[in-house]
Amino acid sequence: MDVPFRSTCPSDDSLVWEGRADSAAACAAAVARARAAQPGWAETPLDERIAVARRFGDLVRGDAGKLATLIARETGKPLWETRTEAAGVAGKVDISIAAQAERAGERRSPAAFGESVLRHRPHGVLAVLGPFNFPAHLPSGHIIPALLAGNALVFKPSELTPAVGEMLVRLWREAGLPDGVLELVQGGRETGAALVDCAIDGLLFTGSARAGLHFQQHFAGRPGFMLALELGGNNPLIAWDGDAETAAAAIVQSAFLTAGQRCSCARRLIVPDSAEGRATVDATLALAARLRIGRWDADPQPFMGSLISADAAAAVDRGIERLTTQGGTLLGDAPAALPGRAFRAPVLIDMSEAARDDEEIFGPVLQLFRVPDFETAIATANRTAYGLSAALLSADDALWARFLARSRAGVVNRNRPTNGAASNMPFGGTGASGNHRPSAWYAADYCAYPVASAEAASLAGAAPDLSAYLDGGAR
Numbered sequence: 001m002d003v004p005f006r007s008t009c010p011s012d013d014s015l016v017w018e019g020r021a022d023s024a025a026a027c028a029a030a031v032a033r034a035r036a037a038q039p040g041w042a043e044t045p046l047d048e049r050i051a052v053a054r055r056f057g058d059l060v061r062g063d064a065g066k067l068a069t070l071i072a073r074e075t076g077k078p079l080w081e082t083r084t085e086a087a088g089v090a091g092k093v094d095i096s097i098a099a100q101a102e103r104a105g106e107r108r109s110p111a112a113f114g115e116s117v118l119r120h121r122p123h124g125v126l127a128v129l130g131p132f133n134f135p136a137h138l139p140s141g142h143i144i145p146a147l148l149a150g151n152a153l154v155f156k157p158s159e160l161t162p163a164v165g166e167m168l169v170r171l172w173r174e175a176g177l178p179d180g181v182l183e184l185v186q187g188g189r190e191t192g193a194a195l196v197d198c199a200i201d202g203l204l205f206t207g208s209a210r211a212g213l214h215f216q217q218h219f220a221g222r223p224g225f226m227l228a229l230e231l232g233g234n235n236p237l238i239a240w241d242g243d244a245e246t247a248a249a250a251i252v253q254s255a256f257l258t259a260g261q262r263c264s265c266a267r268r269l270i271v272p273d274s275a276e277g278r279a280t281v282d283a284t285l286a287l288a289a290r291l292r293i294g295r296w297d298a299d300p301q302p303f304m305g306s307l308i309s310a311d312a313a314a315a316v317d318r319g320i321e322r323l324t325t326q327g328g329t330l331l332g333d334a335p336a337a338l339p340g341r342a343f344r345a346p347v348l349i350d351m352s353e354a355a356r357d358d359e360e361i362f363g364p365v366l367q368l369f370r371v372p373d374f375e376t377a378i379a380t381a382n383r384t385a386y387g388l389s390a391a392l393l394s395a396d397d398a399l400w401a402r403f404l405a406r407s408r409a410g411v412v413n414r415n416r417p418t419n420g421a422a423s424n425m426p427f428g429g430t431g432a433s434g435n436h437r438p439s440a441w442y443a444a445d446y447c448a449y450p451v452a453s454a455e456a457a458s459l460a461g462a463a464p465d466l467s468a469y470l471d472g473g474a475r
């Protein structure tokens with residue numbers, strides 16, 4: 001290994017980053033440096049760890065323009081969107097500090113013998129593997145809470161976004177993070193595989209369900225290993241009643257934001273098989289056809305940029321072909337010319353009469369299901385092995401109560417898009433979407449383990465009164 005690799009801008013194939021993929025030996029060396037640095041970092045008072053994280057947040061804020069431009073160049077996402085990602089990384093620091101205090105802080109309760117104390121301890125050295133779609137925000141969702149908790153980390157960004165990963169680590173070092181506490185390795189799956197085979201105590205992973213399942217099998221038989229899996233989805237959106245144009249806006253935002261490259265994007269639209277349902281579909285098609293698609297730096301800004309690569313766009317084409325082979329019918333007109341090989345227009349495909357398909361297509365593809373009644377709508381929504389996000393568009397409180405009670409997903413919204421998860425809430429899924437280690441507000445839970453202590457100041461606290469059970473007179 002140790003081979004050269006590069007990242008390019010998907011809008012025009014221009015070079016963004018060039019370097020080398022790290023070998024197994026380089027991964028082992030990075031883990032060894034992290035191992036050596038971890039005890040010192042864990043012993044650093046929490047206030048000082050918080051101060052480093054706050055300096056990191058300030059540096060991100062100061063460099064937000066540069067970070068947003070780099071994310072946009074490396075992913076093809078429009079600048080308006082990457083600016084919100086950069087701001088989200090800076091904002092994540094205070095949210096993670098508050099979440100840690102609530103979820104993994106210290107709690108003392110008085111007891112007859114003295115006090116009961118709940119504390120949390122870091123796991124040790126953790127690997128972080130990041131995805132490409134939010135190359136700064138999502139790894140930071142692991143890195144910030146894991147560092148606050150006193151872990152040392154070895155981070156491998158997606159092979160499609162090495163430059164953003166490198167910038168994040170540079171900002172942490174400039175913030176005063178001690179050497180070795182956050183190591184960076186670069187490369188693709190081979191480097192990732194070499195890293196997870198090193199002597200680490202856990203893996204914090206955001207990415208595809210396929211890779212997540214692989215890791216779950218890989219680490220089977222190691223109950224002490226911390227494996228946090230944030231995986232994909234095949235998310236349903238039921239649009240049941242209300243104004244068609246308003247519903248269409250929520251549907252387009254759910255399905256086509258980030259060119260459909262969000263784990264929480266709606267993949268399946270479920271509507272009543274009625275005039276109202278047809279009006280919603282027509283309004284959605286009309287709105288989707290008007291969405292501006294363009295380069296990340298175009299002025300005026302597009303709603304959707306490119307996909308991450310021409311290969312990803314070709315994978316989306318294969319997904320659409322699979323759906324049509326299974327009986328799906330493409331709706332709407334063929335799109336006008338697109339600005340490059342990695343761009344794709346929104347697609348709506350009627351799967352009501354088609355064979356069942358439960359694979360995530362990570363792009364702007366929305367499957368339509370027309371159903372006779374609300375019961376079938378809920379059953380259709382739950383007909384997936386995944387369980388990340390789900391939403392209902394309806395003014396009817398009774399329908400919402402039924403949907404909420406029966407939905408199998410970690411995010412269940414009403415009259416809101418399926419995506420745009422809030423950092424001050426847990427974010428994770430059921431089924432194939434994860435392993436019940438939600439991130440965001442609950443990330444603090446998987447970054448440390450609880451230690452319960454019964455504490456008495458003097459040895460007398462350890463001595464129970466056994467006199468009632470003793471033979472042979474008083475002690």
Ligand code: NAD
Pocket residue numbers: 129130131132133134138156157158159187188189190191192193206207208209211212214230231232233262263264360362388428433
């Ligand atoms: P991916 O699984 O292809 O890659 C993610 C990371 O894991 C990359 O760094 C990659 O190099 C590494 N990797 C992949 N397979 C590996 C293996 N076998 N061994 C070692 N390392 C490996 O995911 P992606 O294409 O970058 O991201 C898109 C996917 O992530 C989608 O499925 C999306 O739904 C999911 N996602 C989930 C969330 C969430 O929070 N639940 C958020 C964003 C994206």
Ligand code: SIN
Pocket residue numbers: 133134138261262263264418419420421
């Ligand atoms: C994602 O993490 O891919 C999406 C988060 C969101 O927008 O809900």
